[in-house]
Amino acid sequence: MEDQVEQAVEIALSSNSDPMIKQQAMSFCNQIKESEDGWQMCLSLFMNARKRSAAVRFFALQVVDDALVKQLNGSGKQLDNTSLLYIKDALLSYIQREYSPQSGTDADAVFMQNKLAQTITLFFLLSYPNTWPSFFDDLLTLSSMGGPQLSNGRGLQLFLRILVAQHEEIADTLIIRSSEVARRNTIIKDAIRVRDMSRLASAWMQILVQWTSRDDGYLVVESCLRVIGSWVSWIDISLIVTPQYMSIIFGILGNEALRGAACDTLSEIISKKMKSSDKFDLISLLNLPQTIGQLLIGSEVEFTEKVARLVNVVCLDLVRILDEDQFASPLKENTENLLQQLFPFAIGFLANEYDDTSSEVFPAISEYLSFLRKEKKRNMPLNPARCSTLTSILNTIILKVKYDESMDWSNGTDDSENEFLEVRGRLRLFQDAVAAIDENLFMDSISNVVINSLNGEKRDWRDIELGLFELGAYSDGLRNAAALPTKGQGSSKAMKILNDMLLKMTTSNVLSIGHPSINLHYMELVVKNSKFFETHPQIVPQILEIFVSNIGIHSSYLQVQVRAWYLFYRFIKLCKHLMGDIAETALNAIGDLLVLEAEVSPKNDGDSDMSADGTDSGTFDGRLYLFEASGILISVEPVPDEKQLHLLKSVLTPIFSDVEASLSRPTEGLQQALQIHHDIMAIGTFARGVNDGGKTITDPVREQFLLASRAILVSLETLSGLEIIREASRFAFARMVPILGHQILPEIAVLVSRLLSESSTFELIDFMSFLGQLIHNFKGQSGILDMLDQLLTPLLSRVFYSLSISANGSTDEEIQQSDIKKAYLNFMMGLLNNGMEAVLTSDRNRQIFESVVRSVAHYTSTSPDASTKKMGSSILTRLQAIMKAM
Numbered sequence: 001m002e003d004q005v006e007q008a009v010e011i012a013l014s015s016n017s018d019p020m021i022k023q024q025a026m027s028f029c030n031q032i033k034e035s036e037d038g039w040q041m042c043l044s045l046f047m048n049a050r051k052r053s054a055a056v057r058f059f060a061l062q063v064v065d066d067a068l069v070k071q072l073n074g075s076g077k078q079l080d081n082t083s084l085l086y087i088k089d090a091l092l093s094y095i096q097r098e099y100s101p102q103s104g105t106d107a108d109a110v111f112m113q114n115k116l117a118q119t120i121t122l123f124f125l126l127s128y129p130n131t132w133p134s135f136f137d138d139l140l141t142l143s144s145m146g147g148p149q150l151s152n153g154r155g156l157q158l159f160l161r162i163l164v165a166q167h168e169e170i171a172d173t174l175i176i177r178s179s180e181v182a183r184r185n186t187i188i189k190d191a192i193r194v195r196d197m198s199r200l201a202s203a204w205m206q207i208l209v210q211w212t213s214r215d216d217g218y219l220v221v222e223s224c225l226r227v228i229g230s231w232v233s234w235i236d237i238s239l240i241v242t243p244q245y246m247s248i249i250f251g252i253l254g255n256e257a258l259r260g261a262a263c264d265t266l267s268e269i270i271s272k273k274m275k276s277s278d279k280f281d282l283i284s285l286l287n288l289p290q291t292i293g294q295l296l297i298g299s300e301v302e303f304t305e306k307v308a309r310l311v312n313v314v315c316l317d318l319v320r321i322l323d324e325d326q327f328a329s330p331l332k333e334n335t336e337n338l339l340q341q342l343f344p345f346a347i348g349f350l351a352n353e354y355d356d357t358s359s360e361v362f363p364a365i366s367e368y369l370s371f372l373r374k375e376k377k378r379n380m381p382l383n384p385a386r387c388s389t390l391t392s393i394l395n396t397i398i399l400k401v402k403y404d405e406s407m408d409w410s411n412g413t414d415d416s417e418n419e420f421l422e423v424r425g426r427l428r429l430f431q432d433a434v435a436a437i438d439e440n441l442f443m444d445s446i447s448n449v450v451i452n453s454l455n456g457e458k459r460d461w462r463d464i465e466l467g468l469f470e471l472g473a474y475s476d477g478l479r480n481a482a483a484l485p486t487k488g489q490g491s492s493k494a495m496k497i498l499n500d501m502l503l504k505m506t507t508s509n510v511l512s513i514g515h516p517s518i519n520l521h522y523m524e525l526v527v528k529n530s531k532f533f534e535t536h537p538q539i540v541p542q543i544l545e546i547f548v549s550n551i552g553i554h555s556s557y558l559q560v561q562v563r564a565w566y567l568f569y570r571f572i573k574l575c576k577h578l579m580g581d582i583a584e585t586a587l588n589a590i591g592d593l594l595v596l597e598a599e600v601s602p603k604n605d606g607d608s609d610m611s612a613d614g615t616d617s618g619t620f621d622g623r624l625y626l627f628e629a630s631g632i633l634i635s636v637e638p639v640p641d642e643k644q645l646h647l648l649k650s651v652l653t654p655i656f657s658d659v660e661a662s663l664s665r666p667t668e669g670l671q672q673a674l675q676i677h678h679d680i681m682a683i684g685t686f687a688r689g690v691n692d693g694g695k696t697i698t699d700p701v702r703e704q705f706l707l708a709s710r711a712i713l714v715s716l717e718t719l720s721g722l723e724i725i726r727e728a729s730r731f732a733f734a735r736m737v738p739i740l741g742h743q744i745l746p747e748i749a750v751l752v753s754r755l756l757s758e759s760s761t762f763e764l765i766d767f768m769s770f771l772g773q774l775i776h777n778f779k780g781q782s783g784i785l786d787m788l789d790q791l792l793t794p795l796l797s798r799v800f801y802s803l804s805i806s807a808n809g810s811t812d813e814e815i816q817q818s819d820i821k822k823a824y825l826n827f828m829m830g831l832l833n834n835g836m837e838a839v840l841t842s843d844r845n846r847q848i849f850e851s852v853v854r855s856v857a858h859y860t861s862t863s864p865d866a867s868t869k870k871m872g873s874s875i876l877t878r879l880q881a882i883m884k885a886m
Helices: 002-013 019-034 038-047 054-073 081-098 110-127 135-142 153-170 179-195 197-211 218-231 243-252 259-271 276-286 288-294 301-322 329-350 355-360 362-377 384-400 415-437 439-454 461-479 488-507 516-528 530-534 537-547 558-574 583-593 617-633 641-664 670-692 699-719 723-758 763-777 782-804 811-833 837-841 846-862 866-885
Strands: none
Touching: 002 019, 002 038, 002 054, 019 038, 019 054, 038 054, 038 081, 054 081, 054 110, 081 110, 081 135, 110 153, 135 153, 135 197, 153 179, 153 197, 153 218, 179 197, 197 218, 197 243, 218 243, 218 259, 243 259, 243 276, 259 276, 259 301, 276 288, 276 301, 276 329, 288 301, 288 329, 301 329, 301 355, 301 362, 329 355, 329 362, 329 384, 355 362, 355 415, 362 384, 362 415, 384 415, 384 439, 415 439, 415 461, 439 461, 439 488, 461 488, 461 516, 488 516, 488 530, 488 537, 516 530, 516 537, 516 558, 530 537, 530 558, 537 558, 558 617, 583 617, 583 641, 617 641, 617 670, 641 670, 641 699, 670 699, 670 723, 699 723, 723 763, 723 782, 763 782, 763 811, 782 811, 782 837, 782 846, 811 837, 811 846, 811 866, 837 846, 837 866, 846 866
């Protein structure tokens, strides 16, 4: 039978097995697991002197584990005392045979030792302390078989693995357990503390003493330290924190192979929860300032990280002691003194060249800064020691956020740079915290860094990038009121420093270095601080020249160029009142970019229901910002009417010609449609810019946009079957409405009719939103009333039909139906709020009115959303009033 089990396991695990035979083998293995006596056969298989393959023996222990787990859970057939005694004797017999110094066999593989430790631990949970009270004594005895006490390395390794497994089962706080299991574990831990803990702690110390100096002792000592570090969280700390014990562990810190494990153990010892006064006494006993100062930190990266973790744990606890009000001043004074001795180590690790090491002390830095912020709120002044520490923290952060020599700028395309930027973002939060604690320190330090980075001729781009990054951090803190003062004298000083730094930036030759990151930072800062130009309008032409040059919108770096398109638009929008009559010059500078060339993405090739998402949307969406900026530029107040019309035609005429040419060519698939989509979107975006410029719209300008609306309708008539054309047409018309007003109503009627006949169910949401905008803009005008009167019944019929289709359990379809209901209720509310309820009861729509009332009542009662219910109830009340008046 054992041979059959071995064969079945090997077939089940083999990647080359016939699928049918493999399934049979897996079924056989499952039968063994489920059978009442399968554990007996598998235990015998595992114990057999003729060792089967590791995979088979692993499976055998899994079956035994299943039987033990069922016994623990009270499920399945329970094992009697005879069976439990048999398992105990079998496991002890196996250990005596395989883990004695005289064993002639090779040691079990590590994963098999861990599995055996798990099995023994499960049996331990069943038997300790009631039926196997000598569990720990028996295992310690086996660890010394055939030699002096604790001299059997193979047995000790298994013993320590069992202790690790026991901790994971009964005390690991990361594992969520039921209340029943938690109670069982508490009983076991209490029994260990009373019966065996003193003896175990003594054994651990003996293991450390005996094995640290042995050439073959590395694994034993490392495992023992791991056990101490895990168990210390729930045992009496006084068993471990003794001068003798600590002397041994500190001695191991001098062992290059084992010092990392010793450091981890110390971190766990210090992390144990206890009263603050006891925690201070513990930290004082360890004399860490002297100990850490003697370690050869930096010689090994991994060890340095572990020491950083240790320092972090200690500093965290000391800060928390300081933050508790109930302690007497002597304790606080002593804690402050000890913290001032240790915190330089934390700052040193913060400055480490490796970000993983720096990150280890982030919690301590954060906790300390939070404590100082609380102290400031309590009106406690910074003493000289704290002020010095704060200065060191800020100076270290400033150095740490700088690109190092080994890293180049890639605008986020390099993984190592992304990791640096993530760390930089966290350091930026610490910097903001420093600003909130001591704004004068922050303002003076940052301004020095920025001014120094902008001075001089021979500069590395990293120095300049640091200065511009810190300038951005400063301006963000002031603008968001997150750190710097926004009221009083502090505010005026902060603003003056910001203005001085911005003036220095805009009048320096910082861009001459020609680095793309510098160019991007510069443009971002100009846009974020556009109010600066209110008091320095003479600099605006210079900034515009920079934007339209190869530094900005004509950059040879595509990522910089596309971002510059958006930033150029934002600068024009924010500073339009400072532009003057520069439209013609600016348009001439950007005219080569106002050219649209559609490119079909390969994944959209052949897709008849193409959407714009799969197109050249990255550069196209960015290019639209240039059209909007152009619209603003030609529509600012200083531009004469004649020049505005001329410039308007210079932008629109090429688009009209392109639409006409595209429509006149034989159908070329998606390329033709995508080109027309881009043209229509450009018209709409340009219209938004013209409307936003602030200049009064003249009739000749309206005439040009009327021509544009008719060109769009011709395109829609030809390509109405494509969603991207319908979407673009709706977009463009929505943005021309503010310019054309009621003059566009006849064109809108045609547009709406075409959109309703072709729109998909999903498009109904945007379509109803579009109608809501029209209702608001043209409320009370006969043209909109006539259009809605004709449209209402077909529209609502489409809505009711779409909502009558079952979602069939599809989450996406359920969300879509919910969105349609909300859009429908918003549409109805728009009708009522804008005085257009007459269309609901007109001769053409009277027959659907009752359906409207019932639908609103149904959607309101079934909606889980409180705001939707409230809106639906309001609509229903008003509809019922209309019904009564009919």
